[in-house]
Amino acid sequence: MKFHIETLGCQMNEHDSEKMYHLLRISGFEPADIAADADIVIVNTCSIRKKAEEKFYSLMGRLRWMKEKKGTILGVTGCIAQMEKEAIQKRLPFIDFSLGPSNIHKIGQAIETASRHKRFFDFSENGCTSLSFIKPESAKAEIKAYTTIMKGCNNFCSYCIVPYVRGREASRHSADILDEVRSRASAGVKEVTLLGQNVNSYNKGQNDMTFPELLAAINGIEGIERIRFVTSHPKDLSAELIDCFGKLEKLCEQIHLPFQAGSDRILNLMNRKYTIEEYKEKVGRLRERCADIAITSDCIVGFPGEDDAAFEASMNLVSDIHFDGLFSFIYSPRKHTAASTLPGTVPRGAATERLKRLQEAQKAITLRKHKAMEGRVTEVLVEGPSKNSSEEVMGRTRTNKIVNFVGKQEMVGTLVNVEITRGYANSLKGELRGAEQG
Numbered sequence: 001m002k003f004h005i006e007t008l009g010c011q012m013n014e015h016d017s018e019k020m021y022h023l024l025r026i027s028g029f030e031p032a033d034i035a036a037d038a039d040i041v042i043v044n045t046c047s048i049r050k051k052a053e054e055k056f057y058s059l060m061g062r063l064r065w066m067k068e069k070k071g072t073i074l075g076v077t078g079c080i081a082q083m084e085k086e087a088i089q090k091r092l093p094f095i096d097f098s099l100g101p102s103n104i105h106k107i108g109q110a111i112e113t114a115s116r117h118k119r120f121f122d123f124s125e126n127g128c129t130s131l132s133f134i135k136p137e138s139a140k141a142e143i144k145a146y147t148t149i150m151k152g153c154n155n156f157c158s159y160c161i162v163p164y165v166r167g168r169e170a171s172r173h174s175a176d177i178l179d180e181v182r183s184r185a186s187a188g189v190k191e192v193t194l195l196g197q198n199v200n201s202y203n204k205g206q207n208d209m210t211f212p213e214l215l216a217a218i219n220g221i222e223g224i225e226r227i228r229f230v231t232s233h234p235k236d237l238s239a240e241l242i243d244c245f246g247k248l249e250k251l252c253e254q255i256h257l258p259f260q261a262g263s264d265r266i267l268n269l270m271n272r273k274y275t276i277e278e279y280k281e282k283v284g285r286l287r288e289r290c291a292d293i294a295i296t297s298d299c300i301v302g303f304p305g306e307d308d309a310a311f312e313a314s315m316n317l318v319s320d321i322h323f324d325g326l327f328s329f330i331y332s333p334r335k336h337t338a339a340s341t342l343p344g345t346v347p348r349g350a351a352t353e354r355l356k357r358l359q360e361a362q363k364a365i366t367l368r369k370h371k372a373m374e375g376r377v378t379e380v381l382v383e384g385p386s387k388n389s390s391e392e393v394m395g396r397t398r399t400n401k402i403v404n405f406v407g408k409q410e411m412v413g414t415l416v417n418v419e420i421t422r423g424y425a426n427s428l429k430g431e432l433r434g435a436e437q438g
Contacts, residue, residue: 004038009046185223200236258298262314294399302351370423
């Protein structure tokens with residue numbers, strides 16, 4: 001039987017899909033490139049914003065014909081599955097199974113049950129067991145890989161559904177993480193990204209490595225050339241973690257540090273547990289420790305109670321800090337969250353206009369930063385063919401910027417020196433320098 005996985009959402013969902021892919025492959029199932037060619041279609045969902053939820057239900061409407069015409073087994077996994085639980089059967093009566101994020105290790109059991117024309121649903125929590133951290137192994141050579149180091153979140157930001165769908169924080173033992181990274185390195189992986197809802201709080205209060213100690217241990221693994229991590233919460237960004245930048249040679253000069261709002265009043269409503277001054281102070285320490293560090297962030301506009309002054313505070317923060325990139329969104333109320341009951345709803349039109357202003361400001365900043373790189377020679381990890389030209393390849397700098405340049409496919413997986421010749425809004429253009437030119 002052939003399977004196809006549609007992944008909606010973030011890197012953590014991508015990694016969960018990777019795990020299911022591995023489990024199904026070793027169980028004898030074959031992957032299909034498109035849903036229409038599959039006997040089993042799994043939709044791995046995200047519920048972080050309303051738009052993602054709407055996209056999911058629209059997709060399921062399109063997939064329903066496969067169930068009715070071909071008898072395709074349809075399953076739903078991920079955060080929407082966990083949020084809706086058994087109620088999803090009423091909204092989608094044609095699906096065969098549904099699993100929460102903590103239960104994807106049961107994907108084979110779910111399919112086997114569905115093949116007997118019985119439905120399978122499981123949304124139970126399994127804590128921090130070995131089953132929570134499946135070690136995926138790809139059938140093809142990989143250059144980059146994700147490794148989950150923890151799951152869940154204890155922060156309960158008032159707008160966020162994560163603690164309700166992924167549970168409370170549970171950290172994976174460092175020995176297990178290091179074994180997985182060594183295994184991936186021996187398989188040819190050059191770059192590893194450590195994943196967690198809040199990696200900064202890894203192993204808090206536990207008798208195991210701290211997060212900075214874990215980074216140092218991975219830094220010593222032969223074969224790994226680059227280390228990244230997401231996502232960081234500003235309140236848990238410790239001095240020890242900041243000191244890792246510039247000290248650990250494999251730790252890339254890049255961090256994603258969401259600020260979410262530039263107003264302390266809005267941050268308090270969001271239950272973020274830091275002030276803007278504290279945020280700016282930590283950014284200052286990062287740049288003092290590592291001058292070339294690239295800092296990206298998240299920002300929500302139109303949060304309940306956000307007036308013009310609060311929005312201008314976010315604009316001012318973006319102007320002051322000069323982020324390398326910014327993921328910005330209009331506030332999307334999520335059920336179960338505290339923010340969904342807050343007064344002071346911002347009209348959609350006003351929120352849309354604010355988002356446009358914010359994104360235009362950040363786009364200009366990013367372009368200036370990219371233009372400033374022109375003439376610089378930087379290290380690039382070649383990832384694959386460029387989308388721009390069959391004669392070009394693409395890769396990323398240590399600061400996670402995309403570079404397109406003329407090169408050979410044999411370079412994929414190698415580190416090369418590239419001179420940046422043009423800076424664009426979303427990427428860089430370059431030319432090979434050094435021995436690779438020949």
